[in-house]
Amino acid sequence: MGKRKVFTKTDLSVPQVAHSIDTAGNVVVLPEAIPPLNTAIKFVRNSTTIRSFDFARWYGAGIDAVTYACQRQIERFLAGQDRAVTVTTAAHYCTTGLRPFLDYCLLRAAAFERDLVLADVNRDLLDGYLRHLTGLGLATISQKNYYTKTKAVLIALGRRGLFPLVPSGDTATCPRNPFPNSNRKVKGETALSKRERQAFTTALHKAIRPIWSDNTLVTSNLLVSALLIVALHTGRNTTPLLEMDRDCLRPHPKDNTVFLVLWKRRGYNTSKVPLRAESDAERLLEYTPSVRMNVERLIRRVMVLTEPLDSDAPDDLKGRVWLYRRRSSELVGEVTSLNAANLDDATSSLVAKYGLEDSDGKPLRINISRLRKTFANRIFELTDGDLAITAAALGNTPQVADRNYLAPGQDARRNWKFMGEVLVQELQTLTIGATYKDTPMGRCADTVYGQFAPQRKDATCMSFMNCLRCTHYAVTAEDLYKLFSFYFRVLSERSRMDKKRWAREYAHIPRLIDQYIVAEGLRRGIFKTATVETARERARSQPHPFWSVDLIDSLEIFV
Known part of the structure; x- marks a missing residue:
């Protein structure tokens, strides 16, 4: 009896590029597949405000094959194919990578006076794209950001054999490092000075006072003030803080201490920060303004205030800490959670309301990156320059902490x-x-x-x-x-x-x-x-x- 043939099962729900192979061995997209029935991609809720991206304007303009392949690749990423890509990353691939790339392809097709096909995706096209980015007058770091996100999509297409991919060497399809030493051109965030930190902390404590009152109205601005206090005292990154869940406070082996546990998307891991728990003395003086802010107590207070909203929250937001009801737009009354846009708007309002200024008399620039660096430098100062302890507090290696967080002010x-x-x-x-x-x-x-x-x-x-x-x-x-x-x-x-x-x-x-x-x-x-x-x-x-x-x-x- 002969060996039984085994047929590989294909998941028909996974997006595919409908194509054939011509006599020269090149991939040719089937004309009847273009444009697809749905040219828009919907993104589930993520850490950005991007909820959809429509490829419609690039169809029927001489670059149909390239546009179609790129759209299908984003859909494959969202379906968990080819590589692990989060929804946020896929959204940025569209807005920051494919939008300028497809715009350039339109110019290329007009210059060639013919339609672009997948075989045209080569080193010459990428070199032209890099020159195009330079001509837009963008900062070097922005050009690099655009190129890197475009490259991620094209590499995935090339590895699937949709165009001849040259992975390395002088003729590599995608130049390996067209922006050498670009990191030296970036002016990173600096830690707040002692005066700035004290003024900011005073403003935060004033802004947060209503949270301890009965019948407090939970607003996005009030929640942002609470989140900024947590950021200032823990040095955590933006997305883990925004996605803090109601199970974030865990037992600690030491008395009067708890762990703040946050999920890190990029590292697919958790980060733990020890927090001093509320003592009996603080509990007796809970309404005394002079008592130093207890971060653990603040988080628990926010949980108490937002718990009634959890049952009305959308399924993908259930269990979040930073919940509130919308008070504007057509979605008044809907339960939602803080996002990066809320954070920026409320922080700007806080700076303006309390007249926070830097040493040059300009409005104080506040963001989570600055607070993280402030936290790092404060730990470094309190530990008499112990790099190992500072790195552990940040959740980084000593090399990363030293290079990125301990720059002189x-x-x-x-x-x-x-x-x-x-x-x-x-x-x-x-x-x-x-x-x-x-x-x-x-x-x-x-x-x-x-x-x-x-x-x-x-x-x-x-x-x-x-x-x-x-x-x-x-x-x-x-x-x-x-x-x-x-x-x-x-x-x-x-x-x-x-x-x-x-x-x-x-x-x-x-x-x-x-x-x-x-x-x-x-x-x-x-x-x-x-x-x-x-x-x-x-x-x-x-x-x-x-x-x-x-x-x-x-x-x-x-x-």
């Missing part, structure tokens, strides 16, 4: 900018050192009430990392040994931390000592070349005891 950059000018000014005084006291860095005119001193009679300044930018600091030829000992101690930090962090926070110190203190001292005759070299070599081989690696674990204790 505007104040730090401004301080270092003036440091060299101060040093030169000090060196130009002929009486330098006459009234200065010895310190491990050189000499100081006021170690108690100086610029970075503790300003207390019973405390001496130990902020030696700030000496080089302090107006009370001076250095003479006799102090070069101490200065170079500090110089080599800073250089030794390169082997003790991430190299990018060292470059960002310490690399300028040896450079400024060489280029400002030593160079200017030599130029003005304050230092002799032989004295400088002798001090340098002595410090290299036998550093001053204060700056010995064996005695000091980390320079950060002097920050």
